[in-house]
Amino acid sequence: MVSDNFSFLEKKIKSLEERLQQSEQEREQLQSQLQTLGDRARRQSHQLARLDRYIEEFLKYQLIECESTLTGHTNSVSQVAIAPDGQTLASSSYDKTVKIWGLHTRSERHTLSGHSKSVSCLAIAPDSQTIATGSDDKTIKIWNLQTGELLHTLSGHSDYLRDLIYGEIGDNSISIPILISASDDTTIKFWNWQTGEILRTLTGHDDYVHSLALSPDGRILASGSADNTIKLWDLQKGEAIGTFTGHSNSIYSLVFTPDGQILVSASLDKTIKLWHLETGTNTQTLIGHSDFINDIAISPDGRTIASASSDNTIKLWNLKTGQEICHLTGHANTVYSVVFSPDGCRLMSSSGDRTVKIWRWLVEEQ
Incomplete structure (x- = not known):
């Protein structure tokens, strides 16, 4: 049991x-x-x-519309720039003039006359008080942006001016505001634009220097040349610290991403390249334009690249994926220049059709 x-x-x-x-x-x-x-x-x-x-x-x-078309130039509009305060637009032209526009009124405020040949480039100071213009007459002129008064004329380059950018050199105790210029004479010059003194001349490119870009922290200068190379320079020391190769034609435009990690370049080889700054690696190549790429810009949020081309179009690209988002048509000739407004809500472009166009998104970002 x-x-x-x-x-x-x-x-x-x-x-x-x-x-x-x-x-x-x-x-x-x-x-x-x-x-x-x-x-x-x-x-x-x-x-x-x-x-x-x-x-x-x-x-x-x-959903992008051409909100306004600004007319008044009598020849191709080589470049367009917007003041950091978002109030003023400036355009340079082969008609030897620069026009200053009210961005919100769309009205012309001043016409700056004084160059004897085409005005090829311009730059607006960070404080939105002065504008620098560069010309095929081999000079740079500094103007009061608000009044249109000519303040200084800088001479020293032996060939056409191609690009201008404001910067600063010095240490925390002494900081000197400078203007940096690129020229067909193959050099880059640093100017004390208030005195007209040439502080430094950088040599190293073997052909025309077409483009300049300054890193967000102001420490690295990038230059693009007709020798098909991009050079990086220590801004404070004026020393070359790197060379990027990969384009098969002149580099016409350079821009850093807002975080300073990527340098974007545009070339007459019809491509846009993204370079990792620390490694020098070409991480992406964007292909889509059927003619020269003359200028590029990056939106303030760092998400979008705009490119201007001799195929008469503007393309917008997703910076992260490299995919083309859309293209804008409306200009009747080469698009020479593009720039985003500081708030990222508008895009401005200039063209060989003698106009400046202002493009606006119809869908606002949340």
Whole structure:
């Protein structure tokens, strides 16, 4: 009798153990299924979020209108720039003049006359008080942006001016505001624009220097040349610290991303290249224009590249993916220049059709 009871208990225990083992397996299977479902839900959530961003981007950039066309120049408009305060627009032209416009009124404030040949480039000071203009007459002129008064004329280059940018050199105790110029004489010059003194001349390119860009922290200067190279310079020391090669034609435009990690270049080889600054690696090459790329700009949020081309179009690109978002048509000739407004809500362009166009997104960013 006792033996039978033990046998019965052993069977019961064995049955319970089997059931517990089965329950444990079922629990593990259920846990695994829940984990899979959770992973799938997270992936779908990320995909939906990414899809939302794509839809937002698609809507924003597919719904762009030419809000205004500014006329008044009698020859090609070589460059357009906007003051950091977002109030003033400036355009330079082969008609030897620079026009100053009210961005919001769309009205001409001043016409700056004084150069004897085409005005090829311009730059507005960070304080929005002065504007520098460079010309095929080999001079740079400094003007009061508000009044249009000519303040200084800088001479020293032996060939056409191609690009200008404001910067600063010095340490924390003494900081000197400077103007940096690029020229067809193959040099880059640093100017004390208030005195007209040439502080430094950088040599190293073997052909025309077409483009300049300054890193957001103001420490690195990039230059692009008709020798098909990009050079990096220590701004304070004036020393070359790197050379990027990869373009097969002149580099006409350079711009740093807002975080300073990527340098973007545009070339007459019809491509845009993205370079990782620390490694010098060409991380992406954007192809789509059918003619020379004359200028590029990056939106203030660092998400979008705008490119201006001799194919008469402007293209917008997703900087992260390298994909073309859309293209803008409306200019009847070469598009020479593009620039974003400081708030990123508008894009300005200048062209060989003698106009400046202001483009506006119809879908506001959230």
